[in-house]
Amino acid sequence: MSVSLCRGGEFVDLSAGSFREIVMQHQAMVFSLARRVVTDPGLAEEVAQDVFMELHRRGTEVESGDHLKYWLRRVTMHRAIDQVRRRSARPELQGDEFVEEIHTDGAASASWQQLGLASRVESLVESLPETQRAVVTLRYQEDIDPDEIAALLNMPVATVKSHLQRALQLMRRKASVVLKEYRRD
Amino acid sequence: MIDNGVERHEDDFEQQLRAGLRPGEPPAGFADRLMQRLAEEEAAPQPKVIAMPKPRWWQPSAQKWAIAATLLAVASGGAVVERQMEQRRAERAAGEQAREQVMFALQITSEQLQHVNQKINGQQ
Numbered sequence: 219m220s221v222s223l224c225r226g227g228e229f230v231d232l233s234a235g236s237f238r239e240i241v242m243q244h245q246a247m248v249f250s251l252a253r254r255v256v257t258d259p260g261l262a263e264e265v266a267q268d269v270f271m272e273l274h275r276r277g278t279e280v281e282s283g284d285h286l287k288y289w290l291r292r293v294t295m296h297r298a299i300d301q302v303r304r305r306s307a308r309p310e311l312q313g314d315e316f317v318e319e320i321h322t323d324g325a326a327s328a329s330w331q332q333l334g335l336a337s338r339v340e341s342l343v344e345s346l347p348e349t350q351r352a353v354v355t356l357r358y359q360e361d362i363d364p365d366e367i368a369a370l371l372n373m374p375v376a377t378v379k380s381h382l383q384r385a386l387q388l389m390r391r392k393a394s395v396v397l398k399e400y401r402r403d
Numbered sequence: 404m405i406d407n408g409v410e411r412h413e414d415d416f417e418q419q420l421r422a423g424l425r426p427g428e429p430p431a432g433f434a435d436r437l438m439q440r441l442a443e444e445e446a447a448p449q450p451k452v453i454a455m456p457k458p459r460w461w462q463p464s465a466q467k468w469a470i471a472a473t474l475l476a477v478a479s480g481g482a483v484v485e486r487q488m489e490q491r492r493a494e495r496a497a498g499e500q501a502r503e504q505v506m507f508a509l510q511i512t513s514e515q516l517q518h519v520n521q522k523i524n525g526q527q
Contacts, residue, residue: 245433246426246429247426249429250425259430262429266429267433270437271437335419336423338423339419339420339422339424340423342420358420386416389420393416
């Protein structure tokens with residue numbers, strides 16, 4: 219691996235010793251992004267490791283710290299979405315199918331209110347279709363604006379906004395349905 | 404929250420979403436496993452590049468002769484083409500010269516005929 223100079227004069231050292239530091243610095247972000255999209259922790263680790271392996275192979279293309287972060291997010295999201303699509307036998311759920319599914323999901327609702335905020339949010343996000351999961355994660359976990367999400371995921375900004383709106387709507391509906399189930403029990 | 408320079412208000416639900424979605428650490432030993440995988444990949448023998456087999460006659464000495472013969476053929480072909488072009492140029496120049504001579508002769512003949520014609524008309 220070599221050291222490369224970015225446009226703004228910032229260095230990214232990808233030599234063997236520093237590579238471990240880069241991994242330590244970004245592993246939480248990469249793993250969390252993968253985990254939100256693929257939902258399975260084992261698979262998320264596999265995706266995250268593959269991302270860092272690719273970074274190690276293509277390190278000379280990284281130009282700066284910001285570029286590194288952008289590259290990691292982009293490659294992680296694409297790999298995670300690909301992984302979900304490869305493993306999933308059924309196509310991505312649409313909104314209406316999703317609502318029907320959550321109505322039959324009453325058994326889990328009793329314990330839902332007892333979960334902590336993080337677990338409740340995780341449960342809501344995991345129930346979304348994978349593209350919406352990716353968009354919501356980038357927006358609310360990474361605090362990235364829709365323009366940058368569009369660039370990361372190779373989709374128009376309007377599509378990103380539509381996914382966000384739809385995802386919020388679905389999660390709100392799911393939260394209210396589960397809450398009703400809980401009160402009925 | 405500021406979104407593209409425009410202030411946007413998040414409702415409680417979105418704020419809870421933001422608070423609930425925090426990056427989590429990977430399983431313990433993640434970096435060690437990754438570094439081990441990298442070391443294994445680097446230690447693994449690289450796939451051998453198998454050269455395309457060449458026919459026996461295609462030896463270095465034969466290559467030199469083939470290259471020399473090709474160059475000679477190209478050079479001699481070029482000389483032949485050049486000679487033909489030179490010949491055509493000479494023929495064209497000779498033709499042009501002959502045409503000018505004929506035109507000059509015709510001009511003289513025309514003047515003489517005109518002179519004779521004037522004499523005949525004068526006698527009459």
